Amino acid sequence: xxxxxxxxxxxxxxxxxxxxxxxxxxxxxxxxAEAPLQYxxxxxxxxxxxxxxxxxxxxxxxCEYLDITFKEDVHCKMFADKLNSVMPxxxxxxxxxxxxxxxxxxxxxxxxxxxxxxxxxxxxxxAFADMGEAVMLKKTKSGEKEEDIMPDIRNLNxxxxxxxxxxxxxxxxxxxxxxxxxxxxxxxxxxxxxxxxDLRIHRKTVFFNDGTEVF
Amino acid sequence: MNVKDKVYKILPKVSKPTRYIxxxxxxxxxxxxxxDIRFAFCFPDLYEVGMSHLGLKILYHLLNSREDTWCExxxxxxxxxxEQMRENNIxxxxxxxxxxxxxxxxxxxxxxxxxxxxxxxxMLDLAGIPKLQKDRTDGxxxxxxxxxxxxxxxxxxxxxxxxxxxxxxxxxxxxxxAYAQWKKSxxxxxxxxxAVSKIEGVYVPSFYEIEYNEDGTVAAINTIDETVPKTVRKxxxxxxxxxxxxxxxxxxxxxxxxxxxxxxxxxxCIRGCRFCQAGMIYRPVREKSPATLVENAKxxxxxxxxxxxxxxxxxxxxxxxxxxxTDKLIDMTESECVSLSLPSLRLDSFSMDLMQKVxxxxxxxxxxxxxxxxxxxxxxxNKGITEEDLMNASTMAFEGGYSSIKLYFMIGLPYExxxxxxxxxxxxxxxxxxxxxxxxxxxxxxxxxxxSVSSFVPKAFTPFQWARQNTMDELRAKxxxxxxxxxxxxxxxxxxxxxxxxxxxxxxxxxxxxxxVLLKAxxxxxxxxxxxxxxxxxxxxxxxxxxGIDPFFYTRERSFDEILPWDMIDVGVKKxxxxxxxxxxxxxxxTPNCREKCSACGAACFKGGVCYE
Ligand code: SF4
Ligand code: SF4
Numbered sequence: 001x002x003x004x005x006x007x008x009x010x011x012x013x014x015x016x017x018x019x020x021x022x023x024x025x026x027x028x029x030x031x032x033a034e035a036p037l038q039y040x041x042x043x044x045x046x047x048x049x050x051x052x053x054x055x056x057x058x059x060x061x062x063c064e065y066l067d068i069t070f071k072e073d074v075h076c077k078m079f080a081d082k083l084n085s086v087m088p089x090x091x092x093x094x095x096x097x098x099x100x101x102x103x104x105x106x107x108x109x110x111x112x113x114x115x116x117x118x119x120x121x122x123x124x125x126x127a128f129a130d131m132g133e134a135v136m137l138k139k140t141k142s143g144e145k146e147e148d149i150m151p152d153i154r155n156l157n158x159x160x161x162x163x164x165x166x167x168x169x170x171x172x173x174x175x176x177x178x179x180x181x182x183x184x185x186x187x188x189x190x191x192x193x194x195x196x197x198d199l200r201i202h203r204k205t206v207f208f209n210d211g212t213e214v215f
Numbered sequence: 216m217n218v219k220d221k222v223y224k225i226l227p228k229v230s231k232p233t234r235y236i237x238x239x240x241x242x243x244x245x246x247x248x249x250x251d252i253r254f255a256f257c258f259p260d261l262y263e264v265g266m267s268h269l270g271l272k273i274l275y276h277l278l279n280s281r282e283d284t285w286c287e288x289x290x291x292x293x294x295x296x297x298e299q300m301r302e303n304n305i306x307x308x309x310x311x312x313x314x315x316x317x318x319x320x321x322x323x324x325x326x327x328x329x330x331x332x333x334x335x336x337x338m339l340d341l342a343g344i345p346k347l348q349k350d351r352t353d354g355x356x357x358x359x360x361x362x363x364x365x366x367x368x369x370x371x372x373x374x375x376x377x378x379x380x381x382x383x384x385x386x387x388x389x390x391x392x393a394y395a396q397w398k399k400s401x402x403x404x405x406x407x408x409x410a411v412s413k414i415e416g417v418y419v420p421s422f423y424e425i426e427y428n429e430d431g432t433v434a435a436i437n438t439i440d441e442t443v444p445k446t447v448r449k450x451x452x453x454x455x456x457x458x459x460x461x462x463x464x465x466x467x468x469x470x471x472x473x474x475x476x477x478x479x480x481x482x483x484c485i486r487g488c489r490f491c492q493a494g495m496i497y498r499p500v501r502e503k504s505p506a507t508l509v510e511n512a513k514x515x516x517x518x519x520x521x522x523x524x525x526x527x528x529x530x531x532x533x534x535x536x537x538x539x540x541t542d543k544l545i546d547m548t549e550s551e552c553v554s555l556s557l558p559s560l561r562l563d564s565f566s567m568d569l570m571q572k573v574x575x576x577x578x579x580x581x582x583x584x585x586x587x588x589x590x591x592x593x594x595x596x597n598k599g600i601t602e603e604d605l606m607n608a609s610t611m612a613f614e615g616g617y618s619s620i621k622l623y624f625m626i627g628l629p630y631e632x633x634x635x636x637x638x639x640x641x642x643x644x645x646x647x648x649x650x651x652x653x654x655x656x657x658x659x660x661x662x663x664x665x666x667s668v669s670s671f672v673p674k675a676f677t678p679f680q681w682a683r684q685n686t687m688d689e690l691r692a693k694x695x696x697x698x699x700x701x702x703x704x705x706x707x708x709x710x711x712x713x714x715x716x717x718x719x720x721x722x723x724x725x726x727x728x729x730x731x732v733l734l735k736a737x738x739x740x741x742x743x744x745x746x747x748x749x750x751x752x753x754x755x756x757x758x759x760x761x762x763g764i765d766p767f768f769y770t771r772e773r774s775f776d777e778i779l780p781w782d783m784i785d786v787g788v789k790k791x792x793x794x795x796x797x798x799x800x801x802x803x804x805x806t807p808n809c810r811e812k813c814s815a816c817g818a819a820c821f822k823g824g825v826c827y828e
Binding site: 012013014016017018021022024025027028029030031032037039045057058086087088089090198 | 223224226227232233236238239240242244466468469470517518519520521522552
């Protein structure tokens with residue numbers, strides 16, 4: 001029995017698929033690729049799959065990860081090709097590695113996102129950071145509460161070309177502290193009066209708490 | 216901005232956006248420049264309903280197997296999406312290409328139930344295509360229809376270019392061939408309709424004129440000239456083993472109603488229950504061989520990755536190859552960690568065994584459809600189930616560890632009395648008693664009997680097509696009487712709302728004059744009538760009034776010699792047989808099923824299936 005970590009990309013064509021639907025989609029793709037899936041015992045056998053950092057609907061990503069348990073070993077490169085040949089449009093396998101000795105997803109801690117949009121008003125990252133605090137209404141399991149999101153923003157960078165702007169944000173994500181990039185954008189709307197048009201948020205890199213990239 | 220960009224912009228604002236994006240595995244993407252025919256398969260309901268429909272899967276892949284054709288899918292948008300589309304001027308589009316429907320050669324609608332008719336007109340409206348057939352001109356797509364309701368949907372006759380009656384696997388290819396030829400010839404639009412009207416199974420309503428009597432009944436059905444056939448006979452595929460059956464089907468992202476492989480084991484039903492339209496219009500029964508099905512199942516599992524296979528037919532227990540098929544499927548599914556589900560089984564010892572074998576999971580509930588509460592009533596409707604059958608089956612189920620049973624009944628049947636209705640309660644109670652007679656050790660815990668009651672709607676091409684439909688008041692009185700008769704707390708009583716049934720009955724036996732009601736209804740914003748949160752009976756009644764049409768004209772009793780609006784259609788089953796059956800119903804005489812004794816219903820004209828077994 002071996003654990004494998006699959007790195008894949010979700011592009012525009014797949015950005016509206018919900019997290020649960022994507023899990024089902026991956027499961028079926030793995031079955032089509034005749035993966036040696038290890039199933040749980042019992043009444044309702046299912047494969048053993050964990051997804052890192054569920055992606056919100058509407059966001060694209062070039063660094064999605066899932067762990068899957070196989071009952072026998074596979075050749076990573078060959079299996080990745082095979083899996084790619086049975087993937088729906090919009091989801092592409094980037095790499096597969098054996099994950100038996102890898103750090104678990106629960107150690108994921110921060111990530112970099114980009115947000116691209118058009119707006120007449122240009123965002124000003126420095127001014128944003130200089131505010132010192134940015135209190136936003138945050139949705140939690142038990143309802144909504146006001147919270148300062150600034151401590152969870154590690155770095156912000158704004159670039160503009162004409163009225164197209166890109167904000168690159170390095171923020172805390174994961175099981176301990178989780179800031180959503182959408183909320184950062186709402187903060188820009190709130191504090192800088194930016195009305196974003198055609199907003200596209202994209203996940204670029206995911207890091208563990210020791211600062212290393214997942215892979 | 217192109218349609219796709221516009222759609223992607225509004226999708227964050229709507230619920231379940233995957234309904235509208237396509238791109239699922241096994242969906243077919245071609246280059247529009249490489250094909251001559253663009254076909255939009257339109258399912259007039261939501262994605263999750265349409266994607267559960269076997270006919271869509273078959274015809275989609277069949278059409279796409281043609282090199283000259285690209286078939287795409289279109290579904291009705293939910294309320295929030297429609298609002299966004301209208302607000303942002305987004306036309307209805309094909310899900311694969313995101314091209315607007317105006318660019319297509321065909322819009323093909325499947326008619327599965329009457330309450331989806333308004334969705335069809337609303338979809339045409341969203342597509343910006345003229346709804347009335349006579350208003351469409353060169354460059355507009357042809358609007359074609361098929362499916363079980365096509366035999367008697369005269370209320371849509373003004374909107375459709377032609378209907379394909381019966382099974383589409385063959386006729387669809389023929390009308391496409393004719394189209395390719397016509398397109399090349401550059402002849403006027405009508406020429407294509409002329410050409411297809413000569414193909415068996417194709418009904419072109421604009422070639423027929425209806426005369427009415429003063430009392431509103433049909434006086435005559437005339438063809439516009441001699442070249443048009445007086446009646447159109449449905450198509451059936453004679454040999455299902457040789458028929459096209461896709462070896463791959465689309466794998467939806469979102470969970471749809473039937474999120475699994477559906478194996479169609481046979482078509483038709485031998486039983487002839489008198490209320491049942493499916494039992495008549497799909498005659499004669501034709502089966503696929505277990506070998507064909509196993510092969511198909513193997514290929515589908517490989518191409519889709521689905522984790523469940525379900526057998527599909529009107530009455531699975533009547534499949535003669537059931538044992539062989541299930542033995543082989545169980546072998547196959549066990550090794551691949553696939554589950555097998557077997558709906559529409561009659562509860563006998565064989566099926567109990569079978570279910571024990573395939574159901575490794577928790578024992579779910581079993582269903583049983585006696586349809587009526589008393590033996591007299593079951594004889595009237597020719598439902599060959601006795602009280603003893605039900606008691607035996609229930610006992611068997613409880614002894615096998617089941618503790619939950621669902622019972623399906625109808626009220627509003629012809630010749631029904633309040634005693635028959637109360638009989639439903641009595642029968643449910645007897646099932647409860649059955650449970651307590653079974654050894655405590657054996658039976659499962661927590662008995663639950665669910666009694667579900669729907670309202671009968673008389674349908675065309677059944678022995679009850681002449682019957683009067685119960686009024687809303689009658690149905691409500693019956694629902695109430697039954698409610699009072701069900702006192703046992705172990706019984707959960709469910710019933711369908713009467714107003715939808717009444718309206719369904721109007722359109723099920725309607726004529727062409729109802730087309731203006733449909734037009735007006737859609738103008739008034741009526742659609743999605745199959746969804747109780749949207750359905751609005753009073754709004755409908757307002758529309759009937761505005762149009763000066765009495766809906767209850769269509770739910771009245773009719774005499775055997777009245778010309779019926781669908782008399783130009785021939786489903787194989789003869790009217791004389793239906794009349795005979797209607798008379799036997801009145802006398803409570805049962806008719807044997809096709810395998811016990813052939814009743815010469817007329818379907819033998821198709822030269823195959825059970826009639827020649
Ligand atoms: S068993 Fe009766 S109700 Fe069921 S499909 Fe056959 S004819 Fe219809
Ligand atoms: S002709 Fe006889 S066997 Fe054939 S469908 Fe009719 S009743 Fe059944």
